[in-house]
Amino acid sequence: MxxxxxxxxxxxxxxxxxxxxxxxxxxxxxxxxxxxxxxxxxxxxxxxxxxxxxxxxxxxxxxxxxxxxxxxxxxxxxxxxxxxxxxxxxxxxxxxxxxxxxxxxxxxxxxxxxxxxxxxxxxxxxxxxxxxxxxxxxxxxxxxxxxxxxxxxxxxxxxxxxxxxxxxxxxxxxxxxxxxxxxxxxxxxxxxxxxxxxxxxxxxxxxxxxxxxxxxxxxxxxxxxxxGLEPYISSNNILLDSEYKAHVFDFGTAKLLKLDTSNWIAVISTYGYVAPEIAYTIKVMEKCDVYSFGMVAIEVIRGRYPGVSISSLLAPVGMEISVAFRNILDSRLPTPTSGIEDKLADHLQACSRLLIY
Missing domain, CATH: 3.80.10.10 (Ribonuclease Inhibitor)
Structure with a gap:
Protein backbone atom coordinates (compact mmCIF):
# COMPACT_ATOMS: atom_id res chain seq x y z
CA MET A 1 0.00 0.00 0.00
CA GLY A 228 43.08 20.91 3.02
CA LEU A 229 44.56 19.77 6.36
CA GLU A 230 48.11 20.50 7.67
CA PRO A 231 49.83 17.59 5.94
CA TYR A 232 53.26 17.43 7.55
CA ILE A 233 52.59 17.57 11.27
CA SER A 234 54.44 15.14 13.52
CA SER A 235 55.50 14.91 17.13
CA ASN A 236 58.44 17.17 16.23
CA ASN A 237 56.00 20.04 15.67
CA ILE A 238 54.37 19.80 19.12
CA LEU A 239 55.30 22.12 22.01
CA LEU A 240 53.83 22.37 25.50
CA ASP A 241 52.61 25.56 27.13
CA SER A 242 52.92 26.50 30.82
CA GLU A 243 50.01 24.21 31.66
CA TYR A 244 51.51 21.30 29.68
CA LYS A 245 48.84 21.60 26.99
CA ALA A 246 50.04 20.52 23.55
CA HIS A 247 50.10 23.01 20.68
CA VAL A 248 51.00 22.47 17.04
CA PHE A 249 53.78 24.71 15.75
CA ASP A 250 53.42 24.43 12.00
CA PHE A 251 56.69 24.94 10.15
CA GLY A 252 54.72 24.30 6.99
CA THR A 253 57.51 23.07 4.76
CA ALA A 254 58.85 20.27 6.94
CA LYS A 255 59.47 17.36 4.58
CA LEU A 256 62.24 15.19 3.23
CA LEU A 257 63.86 16.73 0.17
CA LYS A 258 65.46 14.77 -2.64
CA LEU A 259 69.08 15.80 -2.91
CA ASP A 260 70.44 17.40 -6.06
CA THR A 261 66.96 18.32 -7.30
CA SER A 262 64.75 21.39 -7.20
CA ASN A 263 61.72 21.18 -4.93
CA TRP A 264 58.81 23.55 -5.40
CA ILE A 265 55.67 23.98 -3.35
CA ALA A 266 53.07 26.63 -2.57
CA VAL A 267 53.48 28.64 0.63
CA ILE A 268 51.56 26.76 3.34
CA SER A 269 53.58 27.81 6.36
CA THR A 270 52.77 29.88 9.43
CA TYR A 271 53.74 33.46 8.70
CA GLY A 272 56.27 34.77 11.20
CA TYR A 273 57.99 31.39 11.47
CA VAL A 274 58.75 30.73 7.83
CA ALA A 275 62.04 31.92 6.35
CA PRO A 276 61.73 35.36 4.66
CA GLU A 277 62.89 34.03 1.30
CA ILE A 278 59.74 31.89 1.11
CA ALA A 279 57.80 35.10 0.63
CA TYR A 280 59.67 35.71 -2.62
CA THR A 281 60.15 32.23 -3.99
CA ILE A 282 58.49 28.83 -3.77
CA LYS A 283 61.75 26.93 -3.93
CA VAL A 284 62.17 24.66 -0.91
CA MET A 285 65.53 23.98 0.66
CA GLU A 286 66.92 22.90 4.02
CA LYS A 287 67.23 26.55 5.13
CA CYS A 288 63.47 26.86 5.34
CA ASP A 289 63.07 24.53 8.31
CA VAL A 290 66.34 25.63 9.92
CA TYR A 291 64.93 29.15 10.16
CA SER A 292 61.61 27.90 11.53
CA PHE A 293 63.32 25.80 14.17
CA GLY A 294 65.38 28.78 15.31
CA MET A 295 62.29 30.97 15.64
CA VAL A 296 60.42 28.41 17.75
CA ALA A 297 63.46 27.69 19.94
CA ILE A 298 63.90 31.42 20.69
CA GLU A 299 60.20 31.72 21.48
CA VAL A 300 60.59 28.92 24.05
CA ILE A 301 63.49 30.75 25.73
CA ARG A 302 61.86 34.20 25.66
CA GLY A 303 58.32 33.07 26.46
CA ARG A 304 56.95 35.14 23.59
CA TYR A 305 57.28 35.59 19.87
CA PRO A 306 60.69 37.15 18.96
CA GLY A 307 59.05 39.60 16.58
CA VAL A 308 61.25 42.00 14.66
CA SER A 309 63.85 42.32 17.40
CA ILE A 310 65.91 39.33 16.30
CA SER A 311 69.09 41.38 15.95
CA SER A 312 68.81 42.51 19.56
CA LEU A 313 69.08 38.91 20.71
CA LEU A 314 72.78 38.89 19.89
CA ALA A 315 74.51 40.51 22.88
CA PRO A 316 77.20 43.07 21.99
CA VAL A 317 80.74 42.02 22.66
CA GLY A 318 81.79 42.80 26.22
CA MET A 319 78.24 43.04 27.62
CA GLU A 320 77.64 41.09 30.81
CA ILE A 321 75.62 38.00 30.01
CA SER A 322 73.33 38.65 33.02
CA VAL A 323 72.48 42.08 31.58
CA ALA A 324 71.70 40.61 28.17
CA PHE A 325 69.47 37.94 29.64
CA ARG A 326 67.52 40.46 31.70
CA ASN A 327 65.58 41.55 28.61
CA ILE A 328 65.54 38.19 26.87
CA LEU A 329 64.58 35.37 29.24
CA ASP A 330 60.97 34.62 30.11
CA SER A 331 60.30 36.87 33.11
CA ARG A 332 57.73 34.42 34.49
CA LEU A 333 60.45 31.86 35.22
CA PRO A 334 62.98 31.87 38.09
CA THR A 335 66.40 33.37 37.34
CA PRO A 336 68.66 30.53 36.12
CA THR A 337 71.79 29.50 37.99
CA SER A 338 75.13 30.44 36.51
CA GLY A 339 75.65 27.02 34.93
CA ILE A 340 72.23 26.98 33.31
CA GLU A 341 72.68 30.61 32.31
CA ASP A 342 75.80 29.80 30.34
CA LYS A 343 74.06 26.95 28.50
CA LEU A 344 71.08 29.14 27.68
CA ALA A 345 73.39 31.80 26.32
CA ASP A 346 75.03 29.25 24.03
CA HIS A 347 71.63 28.00 22.83
CA LEU A 348 70.36 31.52 22.25
CA GLN A 349 73.42 32.48 20.25
CA ALA A 350 73.11 29.28 18.20
CA CYS A 351 69.40 29.84 17.52
CA SER A 352 70.04 33.43 16.51
CA ARG A 353 72.65 32.30 14.03
CA LEU A 354 70.09 29.89 12.53
CA LEU A 355 67.97 32.89 11.57
CA ILE A 356 70.77 34.24 9.39
CA TYR A 357 71.87 30.82 8.17
Whole structure:
Protein backbone atom coordinates (compact mmCIF):
# COMPACT_ATOMS: atom_id res chain seq x y z
CA MET A 1 0.00 0.00 0.00
CA UNK A 2 3.03 2.24 -0.17
CA UNK A 3 3.23 5.46 -2.18
CA UNK A 4 -0.44 6.01 -2.77
CA UNK A 5 -2.85 8.68 -1.60
CA UNK A 6 -4.15 7.07 1.56
CA UNK A 7 -4.89 9.50 4.37
CA UNK A 8 -6.19 9.45 7.93
CA UNK A 9 -4.92 7.53 10.93
CA UNK A 10 -3.66 3.95 11.24
CA UNK A 11 -6.41 1.65 12.49
CA UNK A 12 -5.98 -0.17 15.79
CA UNK A 13 -7.37 -3.26 14.05
CA UNK A 14 -3.94 -4.00 12.61
CA UNK A 15 -3.06 -5.32 16.03
CA UNK A 16 -5.61 -8.12 15.61
CA UNK A 17 -4.01 -9.43 12.42
CA UNK A 18 -2.04 -12.19 14.07
CA UNK A 19 -0.70 -13.68 10.84
CA UNK A 20 0.41 -10.50 9.10
CA UNK A 21 4.15 -10.46 8.39
CA UNK A 22 4.58 -7.16 6.53
CA UNK A 23 2.99 -3.76 7.13
CA UNK A 24 4.09 -1.26 4.50
CA UNK A 25 2.15 2.02 4.13
CA UNK A 26 5.06 4.32 3.28
CA UNK A 27 4.70 7.47 1.21
CA UNK A 28 1.09 8.37 1.96
CA UNK A 29 -0.69 11.05 3.97
CA UNK A 30 -1.06 9.03 7.17
CA UNK A 31 -1.33 11.24 10.28
CA UNK A 32 -1.94 10.80 13.98
CA UNK A 33 -0.14 8.54 16.44
CA UNK A 34 1.18 5.02 16.06
CA UNK A 35 -1.37 2.62 17.64
CA UNK A 36 0.18 0.66 20.54
CA UNK A 37 -2.04 -2.26 19.48
CA UNK A 38 0.34 -2.96 16.59
CA UNK A 39 2.59 -4.48 19.23
CA UNK A 40 0.15 -7.41 19.44
CA UNK A 41 0.85 -8.51 15.85
CA UNK A 42 3.88 -10.52 16.92
CA UNK A 43 4.40 -12.18 13.53
CA UNK A 44 5.35 -8.88 11.92
CA UNK A 45 8.78 -9.10 10.30
CA UNK A 46 8.80 -5.73 8.55
CA UNK A 47 7.15 -2.34 9.20
CA UNK A 48 7.59 0.56 6.81
CA UNK A 49 5.59 3.68 7.66
CA UNK A 50 8.12 6.19 6.35
CA UNK A 51 7.29 9.37 4.41
CA UNK A 52 4.11 10.15 6.31
CA UNK A 53 2.93 12.68 8.88
CA UNK A 54 2.94 10.51 12.00
CA UNK A 55 3.35 12.32 15.34
CA UNK A 56 3.85 11.55 19.02
CA UNK A 57 6.21 8.99 20.55
CA UNK A 58 7.00 5.50 19.30
CA UNK A 59 4.89 3.14 21.48
CA UNK A 60 6.94 1.00 23.81
CA UNK A 61 4.63 -1.88 22.83
CA UNK A 62 6.61 -2.13 19.60
CA UNK A 63 9.17 -3.87 21.78
CA UNK A 64 6.88 -6.91 21.81
CA UNK A 65 7.46 -7.51 18.10
CA UNK A 66 10.06 -10.21 18.61
CA UNK A 67 9.93 -11.33 14.96
CA UNK A 68 10.70 -7.84 13.62
CA UNK A 69 13.65 -7.64 11.24
CA UNK A 70 13.09 -4.28 9.53
CA UNK A 71 11.59 -1.16 11.18
CA UNK A 72 11.43 2.01 9.11
CA UNK A 73 9.71 5.03 10.66
CA UNK A 74 11.81 7.67 8.93
CA UNK A 75 10.65 11.02 7.60
CA UNK A 76 7.77 11.58 9.97
CA UNK A 77 7.27 13.96 12.88
CA UNK A 78 7.76 11.51 15.72
CA UNK A 79 9.16 12.95 18.94
CA UNK A 80 10.08 11.95 22.47
CA UNK A 81 12.70 9.43 23.53
CA UNK A 82 13.51 6.11 21.93
CA UNK A 83 12.04 3.45 24.19
CA UNK A 84 14.69 1.00 25.49
CA UNK A 85 12.34 -1.87 24.57
CA UNK A 86 12.42 -0.98 20.87
CA UNK A 87 16.18 -1.46 20.52
CA UNK A 88 16.43 -4.79 22.32
CA UNK A 89 14.64 -6.83 19.65
CA UNK A 90 16.87 -9.89 19.12
CA UNK A 91 16.17 -10.31 15.39
CA UNK A 92 16.23 -6.65 14.33
CA UNK A 93 18.61 -6.04 11.42
CA UNK A 94 17.59 -2.65 10.06
CA UNK A 95 16.38 0.31 12.15
CA UNK A 96 15.67 3.61 10.41
CA UNK A 97 14.37 6.44 12.63
CA UNK A 98 15.92 9.24 10.60
CA UNK A 99 14.46 12.69 10.01
CA UNK A 100 12.12 12.89 12.97
CA UNK A 101 12.28 14.89 16.19
CA UNK A 102 13.42 12.17 18.55
CA UNK A 103 15.35 13.40 21.58
CA UNK A 104 17.09 12.23 24.74
CA UNK A 105 19.87 9.62 24.48
CA UNK A 106 20.39 6.43 22.53
CA UNK A 107 19.27 3.61 24.88
CA UNK A 108 22.03 1.42 26.27
CA UNK A 109 19.84 -1.62 25.62
CA UNK A 110 20.82 -1.33 21.96
CA UNK A 111 23.55 -3.84 22.76
CA UNK A 112 20.87 -6.56 22.76
CA UNK A 113 20.02 -5.93 19.09
CA UNK A 114 22.99 -8.12 18.34
CA UNK A 115 22.00 -8.77 14.70
CA UNK A 116 21.65 -5.10 13.77
CA UNK A 117 23.28 -4.31 10.42
CA UNK A 118 21.91 -0.86 9.58
CA UNK A 119 21.20 1.97 12.07
CA UNK A 120 20.07 5.36 10.79
CA UNK A 121 19.09 8.19 13.14
CA UNK A 122 20.16 11.16 11.04
CA UNK A 123 18.55 14.55 11.64
CA UNK A 124 16.96 14.15 15.06
CA UNK A 125 17.65 15.80 18.39
CA UNK A 126 19.48 12.95 20.13
CA UNK A 127 21.65 14.16 23.00
CA UNK A 128 24.37 13.07 25.42
CA UNK A 129 27.09 10.65 24.33
CA UNK A 130 27.10 7.68 22.00
CA UNK A 131 26.67 4.72 24.38
CA UNK A 132 29.65 2.39 24.50
CA UNK A 133 27.19 -0.50 24.19
CA UNK A 134 26.76 0.42 20.54
CA UNK A 135 30.29 -0.86 20.05
CA UNK A 136 29.04 -4.35 20.90
CA UNK A 137 27.04 -4.56 17.64
CA UNK A 138 29.69 -6.56 15.81
CA UNK A 139 27.49 -7.12 12.73
CA UNK A 140 26.85 -3.40 12.19
CA UNK A 141 27.72 -2.36 8.65
CA UNK A 142 26.18 1.13 8.28
CA UNK A 143 25.83 3.75 11.02
CA UNK A 144 24.46 7.26 10.54
CA UNK A 145 24.05 9.49 13.60
CA UNK A 146 24.69 12.77 11.82
CA UNK A 147 22.90 16.05 12.46
CA UNK A 148 22.05 15.45 16.11
CA UNK A 149 23.22 16.96 19.39
CA UNK A 150 25.53 14.13 20.46
CA UNK A 151 28.54 15.11 22.57
CA UNK A 152 31.57 13.86 24.51
CA UNK A 153 34.18 11.35 23.41
CA UNK A 154 33.51 8.08 21.64
CA UNK A 155 34.21 4.93 23.64
CA UNK A 156 37.15 2.73 22.72
CA UNK A 157 34.54 -0.02 22.37
CA UNK A 158 33.96 1.36 18.86
CA UNK A 159 37.18 -0.33 17.74
CA UNK A 160 35.34 -3.66 17.88
CA UNK A 161 33.03 -2.69 15.00
CA UNK A 162 35.12 -4.69 12.55
CA UNK A 163 32.32 -5.02 9.97
CA UNK A 164 31.50 -1.32 9.86
CA UNK A 165 31.78 -0.12 6.26
CA UNK A 166 30.06 3.27 6.38
CA UNK A 167 29.83 5.78 9.22
CA UNK A 168 28.52 9.33 9.38
CA UNK A 169 28.88 11.27 12.64
CA UNK A 170 28.92 14.74 11.10
CA UNK A 171 27.26 17.83 12.56
CA UNK A 172 27.37 16.89 16.25
CA UNK A 173 29.46 18.01 19.23
CA UNK A 174 31.62 14.91 19.50
CA UNK A 175 35.21 15.24 20.69
CA UNK A 176 38.34 13.26 21.46
CA UNK A 177 41.31 11.84 19.57
CA UNK A 178 40.09 10.52 16.24
CA UNK A 179 43.05 8.19 15.77
CA UNK A 180 42.32 6.20 18.91
CA UNK A 181 38.66 5.85 17.94
CA UNK A 182 39.07 4.57 14.40
CA UNK A 183 42.60 3.18 14.07
CA UNK A 184 41.48 -0.48 14.04
CA UNK A 185 38.50 -0.12 11.68
CA UNK A 186 40.22 -1.54 8.63
CA UNK A 187 36.92 -2.41 6.91
CA UNK A 188 35.67 1.18 6.66
CA UNK A 189 34.93 2.37 3.14
CA UNK A 190 33.13 5.69 3.77
CA UNK A 191 33.49 8.10 6.67
CA UNK A 192 32.22 11.58 7.52
CA UNK A 193 33.19 13.17 10.84
CA UNK A 194 32.88 16.80 9.75
CA UNK A 195 31.66 19.61 12.00
CA UNK A 196 32.54 18.18 15.39
CA UNK A 197 35.34 18.81 17.89
CA UNK A 198 37.64 15.91 17.06
CA UNK A 199 41.39 16.29 17.45
CA UNK A 200 44.62 14.59 16.55
CA UNK A 201 46.05 12.59 13.69
CA UNK A 202 43.81 11.16 10.95
CA UNK A 203 44.13 7.33 10.89
CA UNK A 204 46.17 5.93 8.05
CA UNK A 205 43.40 3.63 6.81
CA UNK A 206 41.96 3.37 3.32
CA UNK A 207 38.65 5.06 4.16
CA UNK A 208 40.24 8.09 5.83
CA UNK A 209 43.00 8.53 3.26
CA UNK A 210 40.57 8.33 0.32
CA UNK A 211 38.10 10.87 1.69
CA UNK A 212 38.10 14.52 0.68
CA UNK A 213 38.61 17.40 3.09
CA UNK A 214 34.82 17.93 3.29
CA UNK A 215 34.58 14.75 5.39
CA UNK A 216 36.82 16.34 8.06
CA UNK A 217 36.15 20.09 7.89
CA UNK A 218 34.79 21.86 10.95
CA UNK A 219 37.19 20.05 13.34
CA UNK A 220 39.87 22.55 14.32
CA UNK A 221 42.21 20.03 15.92
CA UNK A 222 42.63 17.49 13.11
CA UNK A 223 45.82 16.90 11.19
CA UNK A 224 46.97 14.42 8.59
CA UNK A 225 47.84 13.82 4.97
CA UNK A 226 44.46 14.95 3.64
CA UNK A 227 43.97 17.74 1.11
CA GLY A 228 43.08 20.91 3.02
CA LEU A 229 44.56 19.77 6.36
CA GLU A 230 48.11 20.50 7.67
CA PRO A 231 49.83 17.59 5.94
CA TYR A 232 53.26 17.43 7.55
CA ILE A 233 52.59 17.57 11.27
CA SER A 234 54.44 15.14 13.52
CA SER A 235 55.50 14.91 17.13
CA ASN A 236 58.44 17.17 16.23
CA ASN A 237 56.00 20.04 15.67
CA ILE A 238 54.37 19.80 19.12
CA LEU A 239 55.30 22.12 22.01
CA LEU A 240 53.83 22.37 25.50
CA ASP A 241 52.61 25.56 27.13
CA SER A 242 52.92 26.50 30.82
CA GLU A 243 50.01 24.21 31.66
CA TYR A 244 51.51 21.30 29.68
CA LYS A 245 48.84 21.60 26.99
CA ALA A 246 50.04 20.52 23.55
CA HIS A 247 50.10 23.01 20.68
CA VAL A 248 51.00 22.47 17.04
CA PHE A 249 53.78 24.71 15.75
CA ASP A 250 53.42 24.43 12.00
CA PHE A 251 56.69 24.94 10.15
CA GLY A 252 54.72 24.30 6.99
CA THR A 253 57.51 23.07 4.76
CA ALA A 254 58.85 20.27 6.94
CA LYS A 255 59.47 17.36 4.58
CA LEU A 256 62.24 15.19 3.23
CA LEU A 257 63.86 16.73 0.17
CA LYS A 258 65.46 14.77 -2.64
CA LEU A 259 69.08 15.80 -2.91
CA ASP A 260 70.44 17.40 -6.06
CA THR A 261 66.96 18.32 -7.30
CA SER A 262 64.75 21.39 -7.20
CA ASN A 263 61.72 21.18 -4.93
CA TRP A 264 58.81 23.55 -5.40
CA ILE A 265 55.67 23.98 -3.35
CA ALA A 266 53.07 26.63 -2.57
CA VAL A 267 53.48 28.64 0.63
CA ILE A 268 51.56 26.76 3.34
CA SER A 269 53.58 27.81 6.36
CA THR A 270 52.77 29.88 9.43
CA TYR A 271 53.74 33.46 8.70
CA GLY A 272 56.27 34.77 11.20
CA TYR A 273 57.99 31.39 11.47
CA VAL A 274 58.75 30.73 7.83
CA ALA A 275 62.04 31.92 6.35
CA PRO A 276 61.73 35.36 4.66
CA GLU A 277 62.89 34.03 1.30
CA ILE A 278 59.74 31.89 1.11
CA ALA A 279 57.80 35.10 0.63
CA TYR A 280 59.67 35.71 -2.62
CA THR A 281 60.15 32.23 -3.99
CA ILE A 282 58.49 28.83 -3.77
CA LYS A 283 61.75 26.93 -3.93
CA VAL A 284 62.17 24.66 -0.91
CA MET A 285 65.53 23.98 0.66
CA GLU A 286 66.92 22.90 4.02
CA LYS A 287 67.23 26.55 5.13
CA CYS A 288 63.47 26.86 5.34
CA ASP A 289 63.07 24.53 8.31
CA VAL A 290 66.34 25.63 9.92
CA TYR A 291 64.93 29.15 10.16
CA SER A 292 61.61 27.90 11.53
CA PHE A 293 63.32 25.80 14.17
CA GLY A 294 65.38 28.78 15.31
CA MET A 295 62.29 30.97 15.64
CA VAL A 296 60.42 28.41 17.75
CA ALA A 297 63.46 27.69 19.94
CA ILE A 298 63.90 31.42 20.69
CA GLU A 299 60.20 31.72 21.48
CA VAL A 300 60.59 28.92 24.05
CA ILE A 301 63.49 30.75 25.73
CA ARG A 302 61.86 34.20 25.66
CA GLY A 303 58.32 33.07 26.46
CA ARG A 304 56.95 35.14 23.59
CA TYR A 305 57.28 35.59 19.87
CA PRO A 306 60.69 37.15 18.96
CA GLY A 307 59.05 39.60 16.58
CA VAL A 308 61.25 42.00 14.66
CA SER A 309 63.85 42.32 17.40
CA ILE A 310 65.91 39.33 16.30
CA SER A 311 69.09 41.38 15.95
CA SER A 312 68.81 42.51 19.56
CA LEU A 313 69.08 38.91 20.71
CA LEU A 314 72.78 38.89 19.89
CA ALA A 315 74.51 40.51 22.88
CA PRO A 316 77.20 43.07 21.99
CA VAL A 317 80.74 42.02 22.66
CA GLY A 318 81.79 42.80 26.22
CA MET A 319 78.24 43.04 27.62
CA GLU A 320 77.64 41.09 30.81
CA ILE A 321 75.62 38.00 30.01
CA SER A 322 73.33 38.65 33.02
CA VAL A 323 72.48 42.08 31.58
CA ALA A 324 71.70 40.61 28.17
CA PHE A 325 69.47 37.94 29.64
CA ARG A 326 67.52 40.46 31.70
CA ASN A 327 65.58 41.55 28.61
CA ILE A 328 65.54 38.19 26.87
CA LEU A 329 64.58 35.37 29.24
CA ASP A 330 60.97 34.62 30.11
CA SER A 331 60.30 36.87 33.11
CA ARG A 332 57.73 34.42 34.49
CA LEU A 333 60.45 31.86 35.22
CA PRO A 334 62.98 31.87 38.09
CA THR A 335 66.40 33.37 37.34
CA PRO A 336 68.66 30.53 36.12
CA THR A 337 71.79 29.50 37.99
CA SER A 338 75.13 30.44 36.51
CA GLY A 339 75.65 27.02 34.93
CA ILE A 340 72.23 26.98 33.31
CA GLU A 341 72.68 30.61 32.31
CA ASP A 342 75.80 29.80 30.34
CA LYS A 343 74.06 26.95 28.50
CA LEU A 344 71.08 29.14 27.68
CA ALA A 345 73.39 31.80 26.32
CA ASP A 346 75.03 29.25 24.03
CA HIS A 347 71.63 28.00 22.83
CA LEU A 348 70.36 31.52 22.25
CA GLN A 349 73.42 32.48 20.25
CA ALA A 350 73.11 29.28 18.20
CA CYS A 351 69.40 29.84 17.52
CA SER A 352 70.04 33.43 16.51
CA ARG A 353 72.65 32.30 14.03
CA LEU A 354 70.09 29.89 12.53
CA LEU A 355 67.97 32.89 11.57
CA ILE A 356 70.77 34.24 9.39
CA TYR A 357 71.87 30.82 8.17
Missing amino acids: SFNKFYGEISTNWGSCMRISDLRIAGNNITGSLPPEIGNATQLGAIDLSFNGLIDAIPREFGNLTSLVNLNLSKNQLFGKISPKIVLLPGLQKLDLSRNRLSMSIPQTIRLSSKLIHLDCINNQLRQDIPRQLGMLTHLSELDLSRNLLSDEISAQFNKLENLAKINLSHNNLSGLIYETFKDMQGLMEVDISHNKFEGLIPNTTAFQNETKEAFEGNNGLCGNIG
